[in-house]
Amino acid sequence: MTLRYLTAGESHGPALVGIIDGLPAGIAVDSDDLVAELARRRLGYGRSPRMDFEVDRLEIMGGVRHGLTLGSPVGLVIHNTEWPKWTEAMGIEAPDDPEALGRTGRGVALTRPRPGHADLVGMQKYDFDDARNVLERASARETATRVALGWFAKQLLAAVGVHVLSHVTRIGDVATPAEAPLPEPGDLEALDADPVRCADPDTSAAMQARIDRAKAELDTLGGVVEVVVHGLPPGLGSHVHWDRKLDTRLAAALMSIQAFKGVGIGDGFGSAAVPGSVAHDEILPGARTDAGTHFTRKTHRAGGLEGGMTTGEVLRVSAAMKPLSSLMRPLATVDTATGDPATAITQRSDVCAVPRAGVVCEAVVALTLADALLEKTGGDSVAEVVRNLSAYTAGVDRPRGPYDDATADQATYQGDPVEGGRYRAPDGT
Known part of the structure; x- marks a missing residue:
C-alpha cells in the first residue's frame, strides 16, 4: 500500500485522531477549506440535533508547513466540544468512586444492546459488560476523521485533473429516475445546497416527504449514494491479483463505513438482470492523433472499471446504507446483565443519515484512488506525480x-x- 491512514478515538472521548502517510510533498493546504469539507458532513435533511452542537474543531499537528505538505505523515486532531460533559464517564484513569459516577447517568453501564449495531457482538468478543466500550468506537462519529484525511487525497487527485463528488439516488423506497444524467464536477455546490443532496428536484422533494413520514413514525431510513469520479486515466489498479483489483479496494473502503451493507460498480446488481449483449460497453475509435487512437466506450454500464482497472471513462460506484439502528421506538433485545427481555437503549440519532454519508463515501473513494494513483506514478512531490502521469498517459493511445x-x-x-x-x-x- 502506497498511501495508508489510521484513525483513533471514541465518539465522546477528548478527540478523534487521524494520520495519513505517503502523501507527496507540495499539496496546498488551506485550513478554511478543510474545515468547510468537515461542515459538508453535517449537511442533510433528517439529521439529528446533535449535528448542531457537534462542531468539528480541527487542528493539524504535523506534516504541513507554510501551507504545503512536507511528504512526511500528516497528523490531525478533531477535538470533541462536548468533552467537558464526559470527562468522568469517558475518563482515561479509573474513577475514584465508581458508584458516584453511575449516579450521574452517563457512567451507568449500558446493557441493552441495539439490534443491527456492534453493541452485542462487541461485548461478546471483548468480554465487556458495558456496551459503551463498543459503541463509542463503532459510532459513525469516527467518519469525521476520514472526511478530513480524504480531503488531502482529493487535493492530490485534483492536481492531476481528477474530481470526486457524490449524490443520493435513493432514500427508502424513493429513487431517482434511471435516465437522470450523471453529476459533473461543477454541480457540487448545487448538490450540497439540496436538502438531501439529490440532483433531481422532484425526487428530492419526494425524499424529504418520505423522511418526514419516517420521523412521524419514530422510524429511520436508509438509501443509496453514488460516487462519481471524473478525469481518471486508464490503468489504475490491476487485473493480476485479487487484492490489487480496484473493484476490490473500492468495495472494501465503502463497506468499511458504518451502516453500509452493499456496493455496486457501474450498473452493479442491475447487470445480473440483463443478457450479455446489453450488459457491456462496446469499444469505439475516438479521435485520431499523431500518438494514435483514443478509444471510447459506447455506454457506461461498467462504471469505468474493467478487469479491476480504470478504463478512462467516468467512474461510478454506488453504496447502500441500511436504516440506522438507533430508533426513537426501540426494538426488542435482551438485557445482558440479567438475561431478561428488554427494549434496546436509545441514543441520539438521525432519521436519515444518507445525505451526509455521501461525503464520507467521497472521502474513502478519494483515499483509495489516491493510493492507486501513487502506486501507478510514484513520486515524492506533486510535481513528480504530475510529470510521471503525463509521461504514462502520453503513450496510452499509441498503436498496439x-x-x-x-x-x-x-x-x-x-x-x-x-x-x-x-x-x-x-x-x-
Whole structure:
C-alpha cells in the first residue's frame, strides 16, 4: 500500500485522531477549506440535533508547513466540544468512586444492546459488560476523521485533473429516475445546497416527504449514494491479483463505513438482470492523433472499471446504507446483565443519515484512488506525480500492432522484438 491512514478515538472521548502517510510533498493546504469539507458532513435533511452542537474543531499537528505538505505523515486532531460533559464517564484513569459516577447517568453501564449495531457482538468478543466500550468506537462519529484525511487525497487527485463528488439516488423506497444524467464536477455546490443532496428536484422533494413520514413514525431510513469520479486515466489498479483489483479496494473502503451493507460498480446488481449483449460497453475509435487512437466506450454500464482497472471513462460506484439502528421506538433485545427481555437503549440519532454519508463515501473513494494513483506514478512531490502521469498517459493511445507499420502482414512475422515492444518484419521494416 502506497498511501495508508489510521484513525483513533471514541465518539465522546477528548478527540478523534487521524494520520495519513505517503502523501507527496507540495499539496496546498488551506485550513478554511478543510474545515468547510468537515461542515459538508453535517449537511442533510433528517439529521439529528446533535449535528448542531457537534462542531468539528480541527487542528493539524504535523506534516504541513507554510501551507504545503512536507511528504512526511500528516497528523490531525478533531477535538470533541462536548468533552467537558464526559470527562468522568469517558475518563482515561479509573474513577475514584465508581458508584458516584453511575449516579450521574452517563457512567451507568449500558446493557441493552441495539439490534443491527456492534453493541452485542462487541461485548461478546471483548468480554465487556458495558456496551459503551463498543459503541463509542463503532459510532459513525469516527467518519469525521476520514472526511478530513480524504480531503488531502482529493487535493492530490485534483492536481492531476481528477474530481470526486457524490449524490443520493435513493432514500427508502424513493429513487431517482434511471435516465437522470450523471453529476459533473461543477454541480457540487448545487448538490450540497439540496436538502438531501439529490440532483433531481422532484425526487428530492419526494425524499424529504418520505423522511418526514419516517420521523412521524419514530422510524429511520436508509438509501443509496453514488460516487462519481471524473478525469481518471486508464490503468489504475490491476487485473493480476485479487487484492490489487480496484473493484476490490473500492468495495472494501465503502463497506468499511458504518451502516453500509452493499456496493455496486457501474450498473452493479442491475447487470445480473440483463443478457450479455446489453450488459457491456462496446469499444469505439475516438479521435485520431499523431500518438494514435483514443478509444471510447459506447455506454457506461461498467462504471469505468474493467478487469479491476480504470478504463478512462467516468467512474461510478454506488453504496447502500441500511436504516440506522438507533430508533426513537426501540426494538426488542435482551438485557445482558440479567438475561431478561428488554427494549434496546436509545441514543441520539438521525432519521436519515444518507445525505451526509455521501461525503464520507467521497472521502474513502478519494483515499483509495489516491493510493492507486501513487502506486501507478510514484513520486515524492506533486510535481513528480504530475510529470510521471503525463509521461504514462502520453503513450496510452499509441498503436498496439506487432509492427510500427500497421499495414504489415502480421502472418509473415519472423523477427525479434525491438525497442517499444514492437517487431521488425523479415525485410527489416
